Amino acid sequence: MLVFETERVNIRWLEVSDQEFIFKLLNEPGWLNYIGDKGIRSLEDAKNYILTGPRKMYEKFGFGLFVVELKESKLPVGLCGLIKRDGLEDVDIGYAFLAEHQSKGYAFESAKGTLEYARKLGLDRIVAITTKDNASSSKLLEKLGMTFEGYVTLPQDDEELKLYAINIAK
Secondary structure, eight states: OEEEEOSSEEEEOOOGGGHHHHHHHTTSHHHHHHTOOOOOOSHHHHHHHHHHTHHHHHHHHSOOEEEEEETTTOOEEEEEEEEOOTTOSSEEEEEEEOGGGTTSSHHHHHHHHHHHHHHHTTOOEEEEEEOTTOHHHHHHHHHTTOEEEEEEOOTTOOOOEEEEEEEOOO
């Protein structure tokens, strides 16, 4: 299901048919280093991730991580969306892109659209978390107008993460 579109990309729900893309993305060095190992070792694992993660969140909240696909080719290049995470009071924005599609502006374009989508959903404030050493993610969050608020540690994790936030209420 199409959620919204920008100039160059479509933002849509993850489908079970996206399992090969999810398998590839969640096993990329950048994902493993900055987000963590989700234990996706097979296409079946990828399918289960889709069903028990993003699809479950769509059902519960009406939002979640969405596929970012190029408009012209329908090629999936990344994920971007809204997440209601344990340990964070506010909804947070998350994103990740295949290495070969980074530094092309897709993350900024899709994240900017996602903030507008969040505003349309009636959300007033969006947060984001990133590891201390993920400079490119911090730079993107600041480019989106988010401000650094401090550090946070999520439940079942001991890593201190950088917390950014933006008020999007009209």
